[in-house]
Amino acid sequence: VPDWRSALAGRSSFGLVLGVYTSEKDDGAAQFTSAGDAFDRLVSGKLRALLCGPPLKKGKTRIFHGLHQDFPSVVVVGLGKKNAGINEQENWNEGKENIRTAVAVGCRQIQDLEIPCVEVDPCGDAQAAAEGAVLGLHEYNELKQKKKPVVSPQLHGSAESQAWQKGVIYAEGQNLARYLMEAPANYITPIKFAEHIEQKLRTFSNVKVHIRPESWITTQEMGAFLSVAKGSAEPPIFLEIHYLGGAITNDSPLVFVGKGVTFDSGGISLKPSLGMDAMRADMGGAATVCSTIVTAAALNLPLNIIGLAPLCENMPSGKANKPGDVVRAKNGKTIQVDNTDAEGRLLLADALCYAHNFNARAIVNAATLTGAMDVALGSAATGVFTNSSWLWTHLYEASILTGDRVWRMPLFEHYTKQVTDCPLADVSNIGKYSRAGGACTAAAFLKEFVTASHWAHLDIAGVMSNKDEVPYLRKGMAGRPTRTLVEFAARLSQDSHNAK
Numbered sequence: 001v002p003d004w005r006s007a008l009a010g011r012s013s014f015g016l017v018l019g020v021y022t023s024e025k026d027d028g029a030a031q032f033t034s035a036g037d038a039f040d041r042l043v044s045g046k047l048r049a050l051l052c053g054p055p056l057k058k059g060k061t062r063i064f065h066g067l068h069q070d071f072p073s074v075v076v077v078g079l080g081k082k083n084a085g086i087n088e089q090e091n092w093n094e095g096k097e098n099i100r101t102a103v104a105v106g107c108r109q110i111q112d113l114e115i116p117c118v119e120v121d122p123c124g125d126a127q128a129a130a131e132g133a134v135l136g137l138h139e140y141n142e143l144k145q146k147k148k149p150v151v152s153p154q155l156h157g158s159a160e161s162q163a164w165q166k167g168v169i170y171a172e173g174q175n176l177a178r179y180l181m182e183a184p185a186n187y188i189t190p191i192k193f194a195e196h197i198e199q200k201l202r203t204f205s206n207v208k209v210h211i212r213p214e215s216w217i218t219t220q221e222m223g224a225f226l227s228v229a230k231g232s233a234e235p236p237i238f239l240e241i242h243y244l245g246g247a248i249t250n251d252s253p254l255v256f257v258g259k260g261v262t263f264d265s266g267g268i269s270l271k272p273s274l275g276m277d278a279m280r281a282d283m284g285g286a287a288t289v290c291s292t293i294v295t296a297a298a299l300n301l302p303l304n305i306i307g308l309a310p311l312c313e314n315m316p317s318g319k320a321n322k323p324g325d326v327v328r329a330k331n332g333k334t335i336q337v338d339n340t341d342a343e344g345r346l347l348l349a350d351a352l353c354y355a356h357n358f359n360a361r362a363i364v365n366a367a368t369l370t371g372a373m374d375v376a377l378g379s380a381a382t383g384v385f386t387n388s389s390w391l392w393t394h395l396y397e398a399s400i401l402t403g404d405r406v407w408r409m410p411l412f413e414h415y416t417k418q419v420t421d422c423p424l425a426d427v428s429n430i431g432k433y434s435r436a437g438g439a440c441t442a443a444a445f446l447k448e449f450v451t452a453s454h455w456a457h458l459d460i461a462g463v464m465s466n467k468d469e470v471p472y473l474r475k476g477m478a479g480r481p482t483r484t485l486v487e488f489a490a491r492l493s494q495d496s497h498n499a500k
Contacts, residue, residue, distance in 0.1 A: 104136025130167025
């Protein structure tokens, strides 16, 4: 093998990531993908010879330099078993997850070599490969002087270019949500959040964006939302997005609602200071649903979608909600605010009431709502509370494909009684048994503001951030479950079943 440094000097701008399956035989011979086989032939079998010995385990890599002048550096990464499909125990497509993980690891190796372009083996599923590449390379470093080198991934070969591009769009949607959630709260205020989404949607002629000011919120009698917003000097915004992708513009839309607390101090019920900085991502619901609509527009999905995001901060001040205060929601119900840190449900109460104005095919809300959800499921899956088995089935099947899983949680009357047995008002914003079943009582509270027969509440508090649980996401805010919501919308657009 020639000296790789001299090769790099000639064409240092391209790297190559190739996948290899775990050998099913005892001889340890490498099992290449189609792209790997073709490259090995191109280099007269040198790659296969270099890979002899113990097989590469899933997600592990080997780097080779100077094998071919077009690709001075080649990263070979383990894909696991060749025909891995749906794992019913794990509730995901294991083959797709293996590809996402392997490609992400390989692309980061190329980035560490400071090579600006990488061609990626489609590994039999170009969409999953693209998602792994684009998600795996993303990192929020907007405010740092020293940044990692930018790497541009592209498909190796042209056979699956349409699927690759679809994967890029899905991943960029999740990365948009990650960007919004990770950015400091003084950079993403309610108005700046709304303007950022408006700018992303500006090029689409079939999208209308309405940035509603506080005066509009007041005329809509959204007293619960306003009661949270009044504690902050930052004025609230109600962001309303209409994506008209359906063949008939007045077809019943899918309505997304996202909690948009751009910073949550807890209010008068102040949070502990340790870890409070992470509450810049308490608008994760708004970030994921708005990013889903941006992605739907980029994919030109043939359905109508409306996005609603009540945006404000939850801060302590002389004007803030006090424990025991009673506020009136848009539907006339009174709410006793027993804990000002249970504020997200107050925003959602009014937004869900407003969502009923649109003759929705289904209403889906997302919110980093409760710490109890994190306790229950951790970061393994989004908790879904729904009154519709039809809606649950679509969300669940979408999540199997994306690997960003969902898990159904109960909406029992048992929990409703705990929020409606309230001394001063129609409903309390926390359950009367305090922390018991906190995610469930929060969902029961929201149900008091829903009359639609197809509604789902996604509690995304547990999946808000990533440490190392999802190997193709770097540490930081996760932007989950954006791809599952996109896939859900895509499936809904193809479904001829009338939800009503």
